[in-house]
Amino acid sequence: MEAFTTLKGIAAPIDFANVDTNQICPTEFNKVPFGDPFYPKVLFHYLRFNADGTEIPDFILNKEPFRNAKIIVADRNWGGGSSRESAVYALMFFGVRCVIASSFGDIHHNNCLQNGVLPVKLPQETCVKLREQIHADPGRDIAVDLEAQTVTGPDGEIYRFDINPVPKRCLLQGLDAIGRTLQFKSDIEAFSKKHHDEVPFLAQPGAA
């Protein structure tokens, strides 16, 4: 996983609420292999492209400077719905490493953290304000500092956000979960033995 420390760049405002993972990555693209050259086109495909593959010029990510967005500022309930991790790959391969929203779908939130994409939860008023500022002055950058847990708005105002210590450490160091878990190998083995001894009917499919 690629480490996440600080990020500064263009932020694209997505003004509507309830962006589910099916909009982020329409179902038909679930089968696209990770890293496929088509991936940058997956993000919001039905909103960005007509059925014949031509661009829909009105959509924000088809406008300058948002074609180069590294950050998305969304509304509430970003990433609900399907557990597809391809929704995170769609963000990554477009170039987005951070999504700011007032709430997130649980599974997608987790999937982001597993892939080095930072989900930042800020109050709804802040999300609205940031989007208004971006619309008013599209070229200005937003900055994110994970160590300090801050977002700096286009006007320089600083907002603090919360993140749990473990995902923070993993993101900062680019660690994935397996390495961490394998440090608990002996605990897992001891637990597994106890579990199979005490509740074999749970542990073992078809226990007799």
Next chain:
Amino acid sequence: MAPARTMFEKIWDRHVIAEEEGETLLYVDRCLIHEGSRHTYDKLKRENRTIAEPDKIFAFSDHYVPTDPKQRDTGVEAIPDEKIRGMVKLLASNATSSGIHFYGIDDPQQGILHVAGPELGASIPGILLVGADSHTSTHGALGNWSFGAGASEIFHIMVTQTIWQRKPKTMRITVDGKLGFGVHSKDVILAIIAKIGHGGGAGHVIEYAGSTFRDMSVEQRMTVSNMSIEAGGRAGMIAPDDKTFAFVEGREFAPKGKAWDKALAYWKTLPSDDDAVFDTEVSLNGAEIAPTVTWGTNPETAMPISGHVPSPEDATTADKKAEIEGMLEYMGLKPGMALSDIEIDKVFIGSCTNSRIEDLRAAAEVAKHGKAKIPAWIVPGSTPIKHQAEAEGLDKIFTAAGFEWRAAGCSLCTALNGDKLQPGERSASTSNRNFRGRQGRGGRTHLVSPAMAAAAAITGKLTDVRTILQGGK
């Protein structure tokens, strides 16, 4: 005395391996996957890892398999779309080479993972089950803790048989009362989501309690638990009882002999203690729930069939107003029109929400009262259900009424296998998501119960099923 615990807390406590910085490492008893696991298997290969306990992993060909019965009879090589065929074959080769349980396209026990899994006894009370699919919450209807995860977390489970979690909050949704004539468990869960909202259960494991759920069959309970995720819930669960035990007993992967006796004794200790405290409590009167439909592009837009499409002017905030306007435009509806005036192009009865034998029986009961005016598909949730329905003669009822009887799979629920709505086409669907594009680009979805879907097939409009059932008497 030990402190009172909810059922969720009992299951959680049973699976704790270790804790670190507010996160808990938990042991996973079962893992269910489908063709979408390609990203997980790719990662196993990229990182050169092996599966720790293959006998705890169950794979199903469901999302990509064709449901056209003729195509199914000719097998996987006959799937015309090369990419779809590739996905079906990829799971088969990944699953067989890694030694996990596998139910492929022509397996007699094949089905949608959340339908076939319980049929196999792969999900039983008390376990921690994780699925590569958000509707894994379905299994909680059997009294276990089941939830969905993405490719990286499934990869983690495959390699370590464990998962890291922060302890979720608990919510109890109590519904008491007898359901009215023509009202089904689907209406109950739609009414719940309309009440608490699309994100109302966020961060919570939901336990459904009360006489309405106790009165339901295990299949009906699965319909409820299935849609927990549509309320934003982390999981849904219902206390196991004699109906649950009868459902599980004798299934291939259920405990047997002495293990069954021990399991039963343990499972009876699972229900939440009387004085257990939930973080959030919600209650509804079951007797007041009517046949329900959704009008918009998330399940929160559910309302009784007697209702009317809302107007942006009713919104209390600018946000809400814009949201309603956007949904009306996408759905092609006018404010104030009666829901029962909405004309439907296609009916889909199927999906892990509503494709079990009782769902098919309820739809068949309605199909006896008329002929389908529009294309109407019946897609059983599993091959065993298909055979059972045929043994009961349901397929004959459907075909005589002009419905199309198909083979088991996810089908039009998610439009992955090529079954899809055309842009602007409108469906009455028994599935669980009415999101934009869910059933095909530009497709418009109204979520309903199987009985309501069959009623829409007969009239060509969203219709109160009670008028058909009563009228036909």
